[in-house]
Amino acid sequence: MALLEIRNVTRRFSNYTAVDNVSISVKAGEFFTLLGPSGCGKTTLLRMIAGFDLPDSGQILLDGTDMVGTPPEKRPVHTVFQTYALFPHMTVADNIAFPLKMAGKTPQEIKTRVGEALDSVRLPNFGSRFPHELSGGQKQRVAFARGLVNRPRLLLLDEPLGALDAKLREEMQIELINLQKELGITFVFVTHAQDEALALSHRIAVMNRGNVEQIDEPSRIYSFPRNRFVADFIGKISMMNAHVVETAPSHLKLDVKDLGEVTAAGNADVKVGDNGVMAIRPEQIRISHPSAEPYLKNHFLGKVHDFLYVGDVTTYIVELSNGIYIEALLPNSAPGRATFFEVGDQVGVSWRHDVGIFLND
Amino acid sequence: MIKEGAKDARLARFLVGGPPLLFLLIFFVAPSLIMILTSFRFPGEFGGLAPVTPEDTAAGEYGLTPEAYQFFFSDILYAEIFLKSFVIASTTTLICLIMAYPLAMLIARSKKRFRNLMVLLVVLPFASNFLIRIYAWMIILGPESGLSHFINAILGVFGIAPVTLLFSPFAVLVGMVYVHLPFMVLPLYTNLEKHDPSLLDAAQDLGANSWQRFWSVTWPLSLPGVFSGSALVFIPVLGMFAVPEILGGTGDILIGNLIKDQFLGTRDWPFGSVLSIMLTLAVLSVAGLATWFSRFAAGQRA
Numbered sequence: 001m002a003l004l005e006i007r008n009v010t011r012r013f014s015n016y017t018a019v020d021n022v023s024i025s026v027k028a029g030e031f032f033t034l035l036g037p038s039g040c041g042k043t044t045l046l047r048m049i050a051g052f053d054l055p056d057s058g059q060i061l062l063d064g065t066d067m068v069g070t071p072p073e074k075r076p077v078h079t080v081f082q083t084y085a086l087f088p089h090m091t092v093a094d095n096i097a098f099p100l101k102m103a104g105k106t107p108q109e110i111k112t113r114v115g116e117a118l119d120s121v122r123l124p125n126f127g128s129r130f131p132h133e134l135s136g137g138q139k140q141r142v143a144f145a146r147g148l149v150n151r152p153r154l155l156l157l158d159e160p161l162g163a164l165d166a167k168l169r170e171e172m173q174i175e176l177i178n179l180q181k182e183l184g185i186t187f188v189f190v191t192h193a194q195d196e197a198l199a200l201s202h203r204i205a206v207m208n209r210g211n212v213e214q215i216d217e218p219s220r221i222y223s224f225p226r227n228r229f230v231a232d233f234i235g236k237i238s239m240m241n242a243h244v245v246e247t248a249p250s251h252l253k254l255d256v257k258d259l260g261e262v263t264a265a266g267n268a269d270v271k272v273g274d275n276g277v278m279a280i281r282p283e284q285i286r287i288s289h290p291s292a293e294p295y296l297k298n299h300f301l302g303k304v305h306d307f308l309y310v311g312d313v314t315t316y317i318v319e320l321s322n323g324i325y326i327e328a329l330l331p332n333s334a335p336g337r338a339t340f341f342e343v344g345d346q347v348g349v350s351w352r353h354d355v356g357i358f359l360n361d
Numbered sequence: 362m363i364k365e366g367a368k369d370a371r372l373a374r375f376l377v378g379g380p381p382l383l384f385l386l387i388f389f390v391a392p393s394l395i396m397i398l399t400s401f402r403f404p405g406e407f408g409g410l411a412p413v414t415p416e417d418t419a420a421g422e423y424g425l426t427p428e429a430y431q432f433f434f435s436d437i438l439y440a441e442i443f444l445k446s447f448v449i450a451s452t453t454t455l456i457c458l459i460m461a462y463p464l465a466m467l468i469a470r471s472k473k474r475f476r477n478l479m480v481l482l483v484v485l486p487f488a489s490n491f492l493i494r495i496y497a498w499m500i501i502l503g504p505e506s507g508l509s510h511f512i513n514a515i516l517g518v519f520g521i522a523p524v525t526l527l528f529s530p531f532a533v534l535v536g537m538v539y540v541h542l543p544f545m546v547l548p549l550y551t552n553l554e555k556h557d558p559s560l561l562d563a564a565q566d567l568g569a570n571s572w573q574r575f576w577s578v579t580w581p582l583s584l585p586g587v588f589s590g591s592a593l594v595f596i597p598v599l600g601m602f603a604v605p606e607i608l609g610g611t612g613d614i615l616i617g618n619l620i621k622d623q624f625l626g627t628r629d630w631p632f633g634s635v636l637s638i639m640l641t642l643a644v645l646s647v648a649g650l651a652t653w654f655s656r657f658a659a660g661q662r663a
Contacts, residue, residue, distance in 0.1 A: 050566055072565045085563035089581045098577070102568030146567065 001064060003028040003186050004049065004154060009058035011044055018044040020210035021058070026188060031180050033189045035197040036207035037233065042190045046156050049188065051075050062153060073102070078152040082159045084143040086131040092118070092142050093127035099150040117145040120179065137168045144176070148183060157189045161196060173199055194234045198222060206230050228359050231279045238326040242278040244270055244358065252358050254278050258322030263297045264356035276360040284355040285328040287316055287341070290348045299350040302326070304341045316341060318349055400634035401425045408628030429631040433639065443643065446615040450598040453537040457545040457594045458587065460538070465549035469556070476554070483546050491540070495607045498536050502526040502608070528610035536604040544593040552586025553579070588655040596644050616640050
């Protein structure tokens with residue numbers, strides 16, 4: 001049985017529906033992420049799980065028990081807030097001790113558990129400091145320790161890394177994964193940063209306008225987005241209008257206007273005659289000199305329209321013969337600025353027969 | 362260059378800060394010195410101070426005496442009046458705090474567009490004259506008022522003899538609380554309004570019920586507001602003479618009334634000065650204690 005079961009939950013505010021008939025189930029020990037742009041309903045959903053908001057309809061079950069009548073302070077669910085919400089008048093140790101005190105633990109147990117929690121977030125000597133004496137990353141760790149110290153059934157994390165700079169954020173991501181693994185506590189993580197979601201999660205629910213667009217493992221979300229929204233929101237992707245001319249279990253044959261026949265990954269849900277888009281990730285596209293040996297299928301000619309050097313890779317924007325722009329990624333594995341092509345160069349563009357995805361309209 | 366800039370800034374600061382400094386010097390420090398001097402002089406026969414003649418000066422007498430201080434310490438009555446004033450001031454402060462806290466919380470947690478209106482309502486009584494407001498209480502608490510009749514009717518049901526509300530310590534307390542309540546509400550509101558609501562969410566999320574949330578988060582964070590509000594109520598109440606004069610009975614005089622009497626009634630200026638100095642010392646020590654306490658509270662945070 002799932003640890004957290006969200007069943008047909010709807011939450012309406014006066015003029016819009018923040019969460020629209022959402023059903024999600026989270027398994028015990030899972031690192032589950034709600035991912036979506038701002039206003040997609042992910043934070044509203046999180047607040048309902050914590051108990052700060054109630055659904056207009058539907059159920060939220062924890063260990064099979066409906067949580068509707070249970071106020072936040074009685075739920076075995078703790079939250080790490082976006083702003084950390086550390087108590088400014090308490091020391092780090094008192095902050096971490098707070099949930100234990102509220103749970104009526106003995107002073108002896110509180111002392112031991114606070115010490116353990118400080119060790120687990122690598123702040124062993126910070127107990128007597130006050131929050132305003134800590135850096136952003138340290139505050140973040142104290143917030144994690146406070147959320148985890150009383151071993152909740154579920155830890156909710158509301159964009160906890162949003163306020164950190166890029167380098168620190170990456171460090172904290174790794175720490176967060178390790179903490180979760182170590183403690184085995186189920187995490188429900190809310191973020192709008194798709195790279196963070198892909199890096200951290202066991203499974204991701206991509207949300208948009210109050211709906212869940214897709215629930216899947218990160219690699220499947222990235223490689224097999226179920227619709228245009230997911231494809232567009234997660235990572236970079238090039239899309240071109242296409243319609244299906246032939247279906248086979250292993251592949252699809254598509255007709256892309258003014259370009260020609262394209263072979264894409266097989267998809268059982270697609271019928272001949274369907275209209276939609278062919279989507280492909282930049283790193284799956286190979287660009288080469290026009291004379292180089294192409295893949296057998298999906299080989300087209302184009303012209304370099306622009307490129308973007310970002311250090312580890314260079315992104316090329318190539319204009320195909322049909323006027324469509326397609327993005328291709330080349331790793332800069334050679335030293336120096338490894339620009340292989342200049343703007344205006346004629347290039348060959350090709351991709352494997354099974355990496356393009358067809359998405360129905 | 363930098364040095365010159367710093368010099369310019371110092372000059373500017375002096376030019377801006379100078380006039381108010383001068384004002385305080387002339388109208389606070391100088392009168393205080395005069396008062397200290399007065400407290401060591403003999404009273405004049407018809408008020409004022411006894412003159413110092415050239416003969417006195419020639420004989421090495423400058424008309425100075427500790428008589429007024431001796432008089433102050435010779436009678437327990439004055440200590441009792443000081444004590445009573447402190448009790449009234451503390452009680453008023455406590456009642457104001459208990460009444461103002463929920464009100465300030467209500468204002469701080471209501472919608473932003475209502476807050477200014479509510480604050481305006483709190484300070485609105487200041488728009489009418491202070492004495493008129495106190496005299497209004499005379500009518501409300503008077504023996505023929507609806508309130509008096511109502512209370513005495515209820516007391517009558519239980520066979521208790523009717524009471525007089527006016528000219529009693531009760532009336533003094535009512536007047537004091539009424540006049541000083543806004544001075545407690547405003548600093549409390551200013552403090553509570555700045556509280557981060559996510560702290561209460563966090564406390565609730567971590568298992569605190571509403572009572573625990575108040576005592577572990579709201580109250581400790583509001584202590585600076587509590588201290589400044591208490592100082593703003595306690596200190597003026599200690600020196601207040603109008604309220605006990607109008608609403609109190611003959612036995613309800615406080616330090617303020619005593620001082621006023623020395624200058625306007627008894628016309629014993631040196632003794633009035635002694636009382637004023639004692640009051641100032643009392644207020645300063647209370648203010649010092651309050652500052653120390655709030656530092657201590659802040660120190661727990663810092």
